[in-house]
Amino acid sequence: MTGPVRTAATDPPGDALVRGIDRDRRRTLVTAVEPALDGIDFVEVLSNRPDMPGHVPGAPQHRTLAVHLLHGPVAEGLGAGPGDRRVVILTGARSDPHALPVQVLWAYPAVALVGDAEHPPAALDAQVTEADRALVSTAVPASIRSKVLVVRTATPGGRSAYVLRLHGPAGQPAPAGFDEPLAHAPFRFDVDCPSDLDCRQRTTPPPPDTASPIQDYLARDYEALRTRLLDRLAVLLPEWTDRSAADIGITLVELFAYMGDRLAYRQDSIAQEAHLGTARRRTSVRRHARLLDYRVHEGCSARAWLAFTTTADLVLPPGTAVTGAGSVPGQGKPTVNDAVQSGAVVFETCHPIRLTRARNRLALHSWGDTEQVLPVGTTSAFVRVPYALDPELRAGDVLVLAELGPTGRLADGDPTRRCAVRLDRDPVERTDALAPSQRVLELHWHRDDALHSPLSISRPDAGQDRTAAVAYANIVLADHGASIHGDAPDPAQVPKVGRYRPHLRRTSLAWAVPADPAPVEGLPPGSPGWQSATDALQPDPRRAVAQLELDDGARRWLPRADLLGSSGTEPHLVVETEEDGSSRLRFGDAISGRRPTPESIMTMRYRTGGGSQGNVGVHALNSILRLPDDSRLDGVAVTNPLPAAGGRDPQPSPEVRELAPRAFHTRRQAVTSDDYARIAATDSAVRQAVARTRWTGSWYVQQVALDPVGEADSQLLDRLAALMELRRTAGVDVDFRRTSTVPLDIALVCCLDAGTLRSEAEQQVRDVLSASVLPDGRQGLFHPDRLPLGSSVFLSDLIAHTMSVPGLLQVEVKRFCRVGDRAQENLACLARGRLDASPRESFRCASDPSRPESGRVDLTMRGGA
Known part of the structure; x- marks a missing residue:
């Protein structure tokens, strides 16, 4: 210009x-x-x-x-x-x-x-x-x-x-x-430079040099600020000496000190909550951990199997509440609100259940044996029912097997001699010629529900067979939590402008895992259900969701772990819980999650409870709370024959600070061969796995060798294939194969002392060198769990286990090699002192005469009686 x-x-x-x-x-x-x-x-x-x-x-x-x-x-x-x-x-x-x-x-x-x-x-x-x-x-x-x-x-x-x-x-x-x-x-010659500023330079006189007092910037609480303000006013207004609390000046000083205290606290809190290591609010800790791809769990409601007995057939709706008798004070039949006000532990059924008299109690059948005991690991049994009654058992039903007490009552029985089982196939009807008036059903349940303790199903009584164990079939899963209806958040109305962040009026919001059972043939990918009765009582707290549902008159709002995957039209919300149990609700912003309609009124239904306090003992839940139609409950009784389990308290913040940074380095996707083997071994039907990379000429293939617990059926392979499809690296195929089982050929010469029975000593040696579980709970030397893939068998271990038998003086090993090895190879193994296996091989020596391909142990006993 x-x-x-x-x-x-x-x-x-x-x-x-x-x-x-x-x-x-x-x-x-x-x-x-x-x-x-x-x-x-x-x-x-x-x-x-x-x-x-x-x-x-x-x-x-x-x-x-x-x-x-x-x-x-x-x-x-x-x-x-x-x-x-x-x-x-x-x-x-x-x-x-x-x-x-x-x-x-x-x-x-x-x-x-x-x-x-x-x-x-x-x-x-x-x-x-x-x-x-x-x-x-x-x-x-x-x-x-x-x-x-x-x-x-x-x-x-x-x-x-x-x-x-x-x-x-x-x-x-x-x-x-x-x-x-x-x-x-x-x-100046450059007056037309491209600038919007005034070309004139203004000067201001430098500020006068004043002595600055030394300030304590940590003294920012109410008392310190009040003292400093009064000291400053004493310099500025020396004529003002009134220090009465009624003086308007003192009131203003105290007001400013209070506001300064609040602002200083907020400033410190913002700086403190900005880091995972220093954050004190649980919401801040949870959000920092989410940035590291670590999910903080808010606890989980306990689960329990409820056994109902009824005098008339009826259907109980889901959400039927039960509690302990006498835990709710007052007269008459209490309601859910009465139980919540008194602090009683309340469980609610997860599914509807049809109660029938035929399912009340089914006697286990012993086929005339007066002292029959089902050993540990049993997965099948027989029950008898009169022909006039049909329990209509199907695959997927859950039963509780329990020993009765000496009086024939469940309450007098041993609580450790009980087990919940889920049938994995339809019962098969059998006929007992000695009991022509009764139908005998063969039951078979999931392998994860195998008996964990012996179960006596009959006992002698005056020379007659008496039932000692029964099966309860009116079984339904319940979880800890009491439903509250008709309540509203605070505030209930969505504001016209600004964010809507209401909080719940009650604390202890329940968090529970969806309790939908999985199909009988196996747990499909992504299914939130349980596969066995044992698995149902072991919920994963990281999959628990808040038991809450909001309604604004036009739509239902459901909770989610976060809103990152929610579109701008989905009515989702996030529940953020603090250490004291209080909860706030966070809604979407019309980009991630829907924004609530301004001036709409929110009502909600939610459940209170959860945590470890729900892990109650046996027979702690024996009272049904009042239903809208109480006439249906005449003649219905309930109890929990097994203790409740799975209740977890919210994850402590110190634990999150320690685990969240480590989880960031945990690789969930399969990249290396060890990753493929580790992911395959997460299935309960796989004992161990090993993987290796192979080039087919066009692409890479990961060959995963499996060592299954039983037989590797098609269901197991389908589950693993679906799991690997989610975890595998793009462009890499996965091929499943069985591991190679190597049978062993072992021959021992054992010398006994004169006072030892030869037959007993031989049986004890075969037990310690077997592939089974011993009666005292120990595992034999060649048990599959003791022989990982690629592990070696040492000659010293073989001699040590054999010499542990009482009365044994000396052991001489004649053969220590693989089945089919020649004499030179046997001598080499004896000289080396061990048998080596490749990473895809596992040694077996079951000593089963009907299965010579599983290995054998030949014993020569000398001396003894």
Whole structure:
């Protein structure tokens, strides 16, 4: 831009007189006191840039100055022709007129160059061109040309500050009639720089030096702030000495101290909650852990198997509440609200159940054996029912097998001799010729529900067979928590503007895992259900969801772990629980999750309970709480024959701080061969697995060798294939194979002392070298769990286990090799002292005569009795 340059006194001029005078004030003073005096008002640089309005072709750029006087007109002889020194330009740092970086070629009044209404242009020096006249005519209006002096310089100046000085004749410091301070004017050649700022530089005086007291920035509580405010006021207002609590000044001081305390606490809290290691609020810890892909669990409700007995067939709806008899004070039949108010432990059924008399109690059938005991690990049994009753047992039903007490009552029986089982196939009807009036059903249940303790199903009583164990079939799963209906969050109404973050009026919101059972044939990928009765009592707290549901009159709002996967139209919310049990609700922002409708009213249904307090003992749940139709409960009794399990308290924050950083480094996807083997071994039907990479000629294949607990059926392979599809690396196929089983050939010569029975000693040696579980709970030397894939069998272990038998004096090993090895290989193994296996091989030595391919142990007993 082109225009006036109004330079303040802080510009670095080249004269001490200019540096010490404020030109604006001097102009005002001269105009008011001595209006006859003249001076320089400002200096205008005519840039004549091509991209600016009024450009004149042929005229120089940044070399023409228009010196505007205060009053004018320009006096005769003020101009300067070529070589005249009456108009000089000095740099800001150099005032020597003999070392000027910018020289003046000529200086003429604007009237002499272009004329005005009263004066025509004058004939001037040949250095003045028509382009110069055209530039001045365009830039200087005709009304002010009489008080404008046009100066042409030899070169354009730089970006530093310059001073234009007007001299009088014979070297006088100022022309006649000029104020000497105003005969100088600072200016800059770069006035048309692209800047929106004011070119004038303003100065402010430096603040006075004051002594700053030493402040304690940690003293920011209420008392410290109040003391410091009173000390400061004592300095500012020494006449105010009233320190009464009723004084308005003291009230304001205390108010400001209180607000400062609150602000300081908030400032410290924000800085503290910004890091996982220092955060105190559980919500902050949970969000930091989520950034590390670690999910913090909020606890889990306990589960229990409830056994009902009824005198009439009926259907109980889901959510039927039970509690302990006598745990709710008062008379009459209590309700759920009564139980919640009294703090009783309440369980609610997870599914509807059809109660029938035929399922009340089924006697286990012993086929006439008066002392039959089902051993540990049993997965099948028989029950008998009269032909007049049909329990309608199907695959997927859950039964509780329990020993009765000496009186024939369940309450008198041993609680450790009970087991919940889930049938994995439909019962098969059998016929017992000795009991023609009763139907015998063969039951078979899931392998995970195998008996964990012996179960006596009959006992002698006066020479007759008496039932000692029964099966309860009116079984339903229940979890800890009491439902609250008709309540509302606080506040219940969504505001017109701002975020809606209500909180629950009650604490101890229940968190539970969805209790849908899985199909009988196996747990499909992504199914939240349980596969066996044992698995049902072991819920994963990380899959627990808040037992809460909101309704705004138009839609239901359901809880989610987070809103990252929710669209802007899905009514989802997040429940954030603090250490004290209070909970807040967080809704979406119309991008991740739906935003609640303004001014809508929220109602909710939720459940209270959960945590480890729900792990109650046996027979602790024996009272049904009041239902809308109590007539249906006549003749219905309930109990929990097994203790409740699975209740977990919320994960402690210190544990999250320790585990969350480690979980970030845990690889969930299968990348290496060890990853594929580790993922395959997570299935309960796989004892161990090993994987290796193979190139097919076109792509890589991970060959995973499995060592299953039983037979590797198609269901197991389907489950593993579906699991690997989610975890495998793109472009890598997975091939499942069985591991190679290597049978062993072992021959021992055992020497006994004279007092040891040979037959008993031989049986004990075969037991310690077997592949089964011994009666005392120990495992034999060749049990599959003791022989991992690729592990070696040492000769020293074989001798040590054999010598542990009492009465054994000496052991000599004749053969210690694989089945089929020659004598030279046997001698090499004996000399080496161990049998080595490849990573895909496992040794077996079951010593089963009907299965010689599983290995054998030959014993030669010498001595003894």
